[in-house]
Amino acid sequence: MAFLSNLVNGISLGSIYAIIALGYTMVYGIAKMLNFAHGDVIMVGAFIIFCGAQYWGLPPAVCILLAMLVCTVLGMTIEKLAYKPLRKAAGLAVLITAIGMSYLLQNTALLIWGANPKVFPGLFKLDTFRLFNGQLSIKPETLITILANIVIMVALTLFISRTKMGKAMRCVSEDRGAAELMGINVNRTISVTFAIGSALAAIAGWLLCSSYPQLMPTTGSMPGIKAFTAAVFGGIGSIPGAMLGGVLLGLIEIFGKAYISTELGDAIVFAVLIIVLLVRPTGLLGKPIREKV
Amino acid sequence: MNAKKKKLIISLSTYAVVIICFVILTVMINNKSISRTLKGMLIPICSWIVMAVSLNLVVGISGELSLGHAGFMSIGAFSGIIVSGWLLNGFQMADTTLRLVIALIAGGIAAGIAGTLIGIPVLRLRGDYLAIVTLAFGEIIKNVMNCVYVSVEGTGLNWGFLDANIPGKLLLNGPMGAVGVEKISTFTAGFLLVMFALFVVQNLINSRSGRAIMAARDNRIAAEAMGINITKYKMMAFVTGAVLAGMAGALYGLSMATLLPTKFSFNESINVLVFVVLGGIGNIPGSVISAAALTILPEKLRFLQNYRMLAYAVLLILVMLLSNNPLLKAMWRKLFSRKNGESGEEMRA
Numbered sequence: 001m002a003f004l005s006n007l008v009n010g011i012s013l014g015s016i017y018a019i020i021a022l023g024y025t026m027v028y029g030i031a032k033m034l035n036f037a038h039g040d041v042i043m044v045g046a047f048i049i050f051c052g053a054q055y056w057g058l059p060p061a062v063c064i065l066l067a068m069l070v071c072t073v074l075g076m077t078i079e080k081l082a083y084k085p086l087r088k089a090a091g092l093a094v095l096i097t098a099i100g101m102s103y104l105l106q107n108t109a110l111l112i113w114g115a116n117p118k119v120f121p122g123l124f125k126l127d128t129f130r131l132f133n134g135q136l137s138i139k140p141e142t143l144i145t146i147l148a149n150i151v152i153m154v155a156l157t158l159f160i161s162r163t164k165m166g167k168a169m170r171c172v173s174e175d176r177g178a179a180e181l182m183g184i185n186v187n188r189t190i191s192v193t194f195a196i197g198s199a200l201a202a203i204a205g206w207l208l209c210s211s212y213p214q215l216m217p218t219t220g221s222m223p224g225i226k227a228f229t230a231a232v233f234g235g236i237g238s239i240p241g242a243m244l245g246g247v248l249l250g251l252i253e254i255f256g257k258a259y260i261s262t263e264l265g266d267a268i269v270f271a272v273l274i275i276v277l278l279v280r281p282t283g284l285l286g287k288p289i290r291e292k293v
Numbered sequence: 294m295n296a297k298k299k300k301l302i303i304s305l306s307t308y309a310v311v312i313i314c315f316v317i318l319t320v321m322i323n324n325k326s327i328s329r330t331l332k333g334m335l336i337p338i339c340s341w342i343v344m345a346v347s348l349n350l351v352v353g354i355s356g357e358l359s360l361g362h363a364g365f366m367s368i369g370a371f372s373g374i375i376v377s378g379w380l381l382n383g384f385q386m387a388d389t390t391l392r393l394v395i396a397l398i399a400g401g402i403a404a405g406i407a408g409t410l411i412g413i414p415v416l417r418l419r420g421d422y423l424a425i426v427t428l429a430f431g432e433i434i435k436n437v438m439n440c441v442y443v444s445v446e447g448t449g450l451n452w453g454f455l456d457a458n459i460p461g462k463l464l465l466n467g468p469m470g471a472v473g474v475e476k477i478s479t480f481t482a483g484f485l486l487v488m489f490a491l492f493v494v495q496n497l498i499n500s501r502s503g504r505a506i507m508a509a510r511d512n513r514i515a516a517e518a519m520g521i522n523i524t525k526y527k528m529m530a531f532v533t534g535a536v537l538a539g540m541a542g543a544l545y546g547l548s549m550a551t552l553l554p555t556k557f558s559f560n561e562s563i564n565v566l567v568f569v570v571l572g573g574i575g576n577i578p579g580s581v582i583s584a585a586a587l588t589i590l591p592e593k594l595r596f597l598q599n600y601r602m603l604a605y606a607v608l609l610i611l612v613m614l615l616s617n618n619p620l621l622k623a624m625w626r627k628l629f630s631r632k633n634g635e636s637g638e639e640m641r642a
Binding site: 028034082085086088089090092093095096097099100101103104107108110111225228229232236261263264265266267270271273274277278281282283 | 352358414417418419421422425426428429430432433436437439440455559563566567570571574599600602603605606607609610613614616617618619
């Protein structure tokens with residue numbers, strides 16, 4: 001039973017990583033940049049939900065929608081103000097700007113909400129599921145997380161493959177110059193990508209803090225790094241890759257902590273990443289880099 | 294003025310500026326006209342300068358984005374602390390200068406070995422994948438350092454992994470890190486280490502190997518076609534960077550009474566990267582200046598109280614936006630080319 005319970009927990013944690021990793025991988029695929037501030041957008045989303053539920057007394061669904069709205073606006077504003085002027089600059093300049101943005105969000109949150117950890121409220125009061133005569137108990141948050149992941153995965157795949165905007169996104173990520181010549185509004189496409197990624201970040205913030213109910217200004221950074229790792233693990237730029245990478249990373253983390261060593265949990269995750277990248281240098285589902293002479 | 298002469302003048306003037314700063318600061322220390330906070334920061338500033346110079350060798354000269362440089366600093370710091378404590382407790386070596394020199398060398402060697410082991414797999418990868426693997430190694434080093442226990446008993450060392458029950462006097466106490474370290478680092482030693490790092494890196498850049506490293510950065514395939522062994526030269530830059538980072542770590546570790554393994558996190562690697570990028574990628578004197586200025590800046594922003602780090606973040610973003618603004622860039626180039634009568638192409642170098 002311990003195995004099954006670990007399996008469910010691993011998939012749940014992996015689902016959170018997968019949703020965060022989607023934000024990284026979509027932005028990377030289209031804007032070719034590592035958005036280091038993404039982890040902190042998660043934290044902002046979680047804080048909005050916290051305030052909505054705790055101080056303003058809003059119903060849970062409204063809290064989540066409000067957080068998604070705030071994060072979407074935040075993500076698009078960050079892109080407009082900080083990343084857009086640097087679109088033609090060197091990659092490292094954009095990276096450092098993203099890091100500056102991450103500091104900015106963390107320290108703004110520190111000023112508004114303080115450094116003390118807040119206890120994140122459970123939004124939906126549900127009973128714990130008990131299976132096999134109570135031997136296997138599954139928290140409702142775990143199931144919600146897994147369900148949310150599946151819904152997001154299906155919706156996003158449909159959006160990317162069926163809608164006009166999705167088609168434009170695929171074009172821009174393939175070849176930005178050619179897409180522009182074909183009349184695709186590249187700036188708007190990039191904006192929409194940031195909007196979707198940030199809205200997903202708000203959901204990820206809610207799911208993350210429902211499972212690990214401790215909220216502080218640095219809450220987003222470690223899951224952010226892990227999700228970024230997951231995106232690379234699956235092949236950065238690939239949406240199914242981010243899903244696969246996220247779930248695998250969650251499983252490795254939970255099983256590593258359960259069966260090998262609790263203290264070395266993070267080291268195991270990163271060691272597996274290194275081994276995978278050595279065998280497949282562009283991640284599990286990544287396209288091989290072609291070299292032109 | 295030909296290019297070779299120009300390079301020589303730049304490297305000589307870097308040494309000169311560092312020496313002048315050292316002399317002025319030493320005079321100020323002797324006059325007691327220096328503030329306590331600044332005096333306490335002198336040794337960390339030296340180690341951050343060495344970190345920035347060594348990372349610039351990897352990122353700027355060799356062109357490989359490394360996000361785990363603090364890992365080498367961590368290895369250097371803790372091996373330096375262990376060696377210093379071992380010599381003091383096991384062999385009753387009272388001479389602090391000799392102990393510091395041995396600790397610095399030990400830190401450099403340990404980080405160099407780690408750099409070699411990490412470099413072999415890492416340098417097979419490219420671009421962002423390489424960056425993420427260095428990040429992963431940095432996190433692994435931090436995590437493993439959290440589980441290491443070392444104690445000294447007689448003249449021997451006892452090691453424990455995930456096991457604190459080892460006999461003797463503990464030098465390294467797992468997640469608590471190193472406690473009760475004797476602070477033997479001096480500002481003079483820091484200054485000499487900065488000079489050493491500058492000497493190594495600038496001579497490497499201006500040597501045949503340095504040109505090979507830069508050729509491999511600029512065009513891998515063309516360099517390979519010219520018979521340059523890419524792996525060898527990339528390793529050379531990476532391991533040299535690791536050794537210098539290890540020495541900087543040992544200097545830093547031996548200037549603190551307590552040191553936690555979590556100190557050397559991803560954030561520290563990023564901080565050093567910020568020094569390198571703001572100082573100019575591939576620009577060694579720039580790294581020295583920006584490392585020193587950006588270590589002091591947050592302290593000088595203390596009057597802003599809680600808004601300190603916020604101001605730092607805003608400054609960082611503004612500097613990046615302004616320095617990459619095409620309009621300002623064009624103006625800058627115009628100004629410079631009028632002054633020196635040289636082409637804009639050279640000014641970028």
